[in-house]
Amino acid sequence: MRVSDTTSCGIARSAEHIRPLLLIGLALVAGDALAQQAAPVPVPDLTQPLTAPEKMTVGQRPHPEYDPTTIRLGSFDIISSIDLGERFDSNIYGSSVEPLSDFIAFARPTINVSSDWGNDDALGFYASGDVEKYAEHTTENVNNVVVEADGRLGMMSGEYLELRSGYQIEHESRYAADSEAAVEYSGGGYFARYPTQYSVAQSMVSYVHSRGIIGVAVDAGIQSYSFMNEPTFNGGLAINSDRDRNDYSLVPRLSYELAPGYQAFVQTSVARNQYDSTVDATPEHLKRSSTSYAIAAGSQFELARLLVGDFYVGYIADNYEDSRLTSVHGPYFSGSLLWNVTSLTSATFKVKRSIYETILIGSPGTWQTEVDALVEHELLRALLVTAQVSYRYSEYIDLARRDDLIGVSAGLRWKLSRLVSWGIQGSWQQRSSNQPENGFNEGTASADIRLMF
Numbered sequence: 001m002r003v004s005d006t007t008s009c010g011i012a013r014s015a016e017h018i019r020p021l022l023l024i025g026l027a028l029v030a031g032d033a034l035a036q037q038a039a040p041v042p043v044p045d046l047t048q049p050l051t052a053p054e055k056m057t058v059g060q061r062p063h064p065e066y067d068p069t070t071i072r073l074g075s076f077d078i079i080s081s082i083d084l085g086e087r088f089d090s091n092i093y094g095s096s097v098e099p100l101s102d103f104i105a106f107a108r109p110t111i112n113v114s115s116d117w118g119n120d121d122a123l124g125f126y127a128s129g130d131v132e133k134y135a136e137h138t139t140e141n142v143n144n145v146v147v148e149a150d151g152r153l154g155m156m157s158g159e160y161l162e163l164r165s166g167y168q169i170e171h172e173s174r175y176a177a178d179s180e181a182a183v184e185y186s187g188g189g190y191f192a193r194y195p196t197q198y199s200v201a202q203s204m205v206s207y208v209h210s211r212g213i214i215g216v217a218v219d220a221g222i223q224s225y226s227f228m229n230e231p232t233f234n235g236g237l238a239i240n241s242d243r244d245r246n247d248y249s250l251v252p253r254l255s256y257e258l259a260p261g262y263q264a265f266v267q268t269s270v271a272r273n274q275y276d277s278t279v280d281a282t283p284e285h286l287k288r289s290s291t292s293y294a295i296a297a298g299s300q301f302e303l304a305r306l307l308v309g310d311f312y313v314g315y316i317a318d319n320y321e322d323s324r325l326t327s328v329h330g331p332y333f334s335g336s337l338l339w340n341v342t343s344l345t346s347a348t349f350k351v352k353r354s355i356y357e358t359i360l361i362g363s364p365g366t367w368q369t370e371v372d373a374l375v376e377h378e379l380l381r382a383l384l385v386t387a388q389v390s391y392r393y394s395e396y397i398d399l400a401r402r403d404d405l406i407g408v409s410a411g412l413r414w415k416l417s418r419l420v421s422w423g424i425q426g427s428w429q430q431r432s433s434n435q436p437e438n439g440f441n442e443g444t445a446s447a448d449i450r451l452m453f
Contacts (some may be wrong), residue, residue: 037172038225038227043148057340058340058384066417068452069418080110080111085449088102093175093191094173095440099440100137102135108131112126122152123151126150127148139194158211164202167201171195171197182230185239185283188234188237192231198226200223200225202223204221206218206219219249220251227240242279245276248271249271250269269293272292288325289320290319292316292319294315313333315329325398332353332355336351337349347374358396360401372389386409388410405429407429419453420449422448422449430442
């Protein structure tokens with residue numbers, strides 16, 4: 001994990017937590033078409049108390065007449081579901097020439113288990129799967145898994161310890177720059193025979209002291225990445241295992257409550273990205289391990305129950321073991337804003353600038369700027385309509401490459417009962433680049449039925 005990412009994790013810990021199942025439903029409607037980088041899937045923290053409705057989007061608010069019935073097992077609540085659907089993808093490889101299309105059947109089971117102890121102690125368990133089967137191009141079939149357990153131990157009023165630990169199996173997008181580069185370095189063309197599979201094991205320990213107007217928090221975490229080498233279509237082997245690494249982070253944070261609903265904070269971060277291989281598999285055999293330091297300041301705020309948000313601005317310095325890789329330093333930032341326009345309409349805005357790893361020859365990393373806007377409208381009590389616009393700007397440090405990725409999507413979710421809902425979604429994205437043959441267009445359309453049990 002980059003230092004800039006650990007900052008956002010610290011902020012997220014102090015932000016409100018929404019009902020986990022509704023969060024998952026929103027994510028499925030909004031989609032993640034612009035995701036490219038190898039990174040853990042965001043997982044709800046099941047040990048945190050529920051958020052007040054005015055701090056939720058329209059789609060996240062509880063609807064007792066349509067919310068699933070919770071299964072009680074002792075002092076635990078269990079909610080499970082499965083999404084079954086079909087998606088059409090106009091450009092499954094993200095190719096700039098001769099795009100290939102296909103129909104994809106998918107199944108996405110999810111289970112949440114959370115304690116109902118009514119005190120500061122809590123336990124939570126989350127698991128989900130994502131199975132995709134292609135009608136024609138079966139080499140694209142994937143099976144993704146996410147498992148995470150959370151524990152929260154109350155020490156005194158306003159003081160607690162939390163432990164989060166999980167494991168994920170994911171696949172990179174076909175058009176992810178690192179996946180394409182690994183194939184190119186192997187002499188195998190543009191694409192491997194299969195999507196690049198990677199796993200992430202992660203653990204984080206947090207201490208939070210929030211009694212009075214002054215708060216203190218410390219997060220210590222580790223993320224361990226493991227990538228699969230993939231055969232190419234011409235019989236070669238794309239080496240991805242040179243990206244295997246352990247990312248260690250330590251994030252202390254000091255906050256001050258300026259007034260009810262307003263909190264200022266300052267946060268420092270130190271991170272160590274330690275690669276398993278001394279040098280990478282590129283022709284230049286670069287040493288990618290690095291140490292990062294950062295400091296950031298920001299605020300959380302709430303205005304008249306209509307605007308809720310947080311932001312921070314910081315400075316990062318990233319130093320690499322290999323003298324051929326430039327030390328990276330510069331400003332980074334993140335912010336989010338929830339605007340409840342009316343009781344039926346809400347808008348969410350997010351912006352972020354941070355550093356990501358890369359294996360492109362000559363580049364120590366990528367500055368990526370992300371902008372997202374999501375509007376939700378409750379057309380009927382049981383019918384939610386969404387529209388989203390997303391933008392990613394990737395600037396490869398010390399290289400001439402610049403990529404712009406823009407996407408739009410729209411969808412609806414209709415709850416038929418506590419047990420059944422169905423949804424449809426359409427999306428389109430375009431990547432433009434100053435490098436030849438890196439641009440593409442892709443459109444998708446999907447329909448699914450969600451079963452709650």
